[in-house]
Amino acid sequence: MAAxxxxxxxxxxxxxxxxxxxxxxxxxxxxxxxxxxEQIKGxxxxxxxxxLLIPVKSSVLxxxxxxxxxxxxxxxxxxxANVEDETAGVQAVCEIHAVLRYEYHxxxxxxxxxxxxxFRASALDGxxxxxxxxxxxxxxxxxxxxxxxxxDTLTQQEHPLLGQPFFMxxxxxxxxxxxxxxxxxxxxxxxxxxxxxWLSVVGPVIRLDVPLSYxxxxxxxxxxxxx
Numbered sequence: 001m002a003a004x005x006x007x008x009x010x011x012x013x014x015x016x017x018x019x020x021x022x023x024x025x026x027x028x029x030x031x032x033x034x035x036x037x038e039q040i041k042g043x044x045x046x047x048x049x050x051x052l053l054i055p056v057k058s059s060v061l062x063x064x065x066x067x068x069x070x071x072x073x074x075x076x077x078x079x080x081a082n083v084e085d086e087t088a089g090v091q092a093v094c095e096i097h098a099v100l101r102y103e104y105h106x107x108x109x110x111x112x113x114x115x116x117x118x119f120r121a122s123a124l125d126g127x128x129x130x131x132x133x134x135x136x137x138x139x140x141x142x143x144x145x146x147x148x149x150x151x152d153t154l155t156q157q158e159h160p161l162l163g164q165p166f167f168m169x170x171x172x173x174x175x176x177x178x179x180x181x182x183x184x185x186x187x188x189x190x191x192x193x194x195x196x197x198w199l200s201v202v203g204p205v206i207r208l209d210v211p212l213s214y215x216x217x218x219x220x221x222x223x224x225x226x227x
Contacts, residue, residue: 008182010175011113012194016222020195021048021106023220031213038105040161047161048106048195053124054207055097056137099124100137104208106195107160114174115195117202118159118166131156134167134206142205154206169202177201191221 012020021037025048028035039046105118121129121137129137135154153173159166178198185192193214200210214220 008179008186010178010182012108012115013113014108014110016194017108017115020193020222023193023222024048024195024214027214027217027220031211033211045161047108047118050104050208052102052104052208054100054102056100058098100129102207104203104206105159105166106199109160109171112171112174114171114178115198116168116171117199117206117208118157118168119206119208120164120166131167137207139204139207167206169205174198174202191218193221196220 025035025037033050034052035048035050037046038049100121101124102119102121107116107118108114109116121134123129131154138154153170154167155170156165156167158164178194178201181197182192182194184190196210196214199208200215203210
């Protein structure tokens with residue numbers, strides 16, 4: 001009879017966090033998806049960073065008054081694209097979108113001993129989004145799940161390394177999904193990269209997807225021992 005295994009801790013030390021980030025960034029360089037390591041000048045501290053331009057419905061950002069509808073129609077005539085469906089012979093009109101700039105930072109939290117996802121979002125003219133606007137841009141698949149306590153999950157705080165206002169996904173629920181994932185990996189004697197597993201869960205909430213190749217690339221994974 002096989003010996004019973006102790007559960008794996010869902011917490012990380014900084015050294016393991018750095019190693020996971022290093023392996024993550026090696027794969028990012030291979031697939032060219034834009035992640036980088038930002039070092040804080042004069043210190044040994046740093047974080048992973050990625051910037052995305054994300055199209056969203058303009059109605060998500062602003063509730064337009066009726067008086068602006070006629071003007072919008074004139075603009076729409078100039079920039080709408082008619083896309084013909086050749087199989088059905090139907091024309092579809094592409095909806096006008098706004099484009100947002102999202103900047104994501106993955107930091108190590110010494111308080112929680114886990115990674116934390118910070119981000120900021122703005123229009124292309126540099127106008128930052130409010131917390132309410134960011135919340136309206138949470139992916140629909142997750143919004144209902146978080147609806148009862150959005151401000152507990154999504155908050156605005158000072159960036160611990162930059163001293164600037166950022167949004168963050170609160171890490172209080174990390175153990176709920178990381179502990180079962182790491183326990184399963186240990187039971188099946190599989191290697192995992194903590195950052196990949198964690199970011200694959202929290203990233204899509206704020207429109208940050210992790211390509212599948214990160215999960216299937218064994219060279220960026222580690223064994224996690226029980227503590």
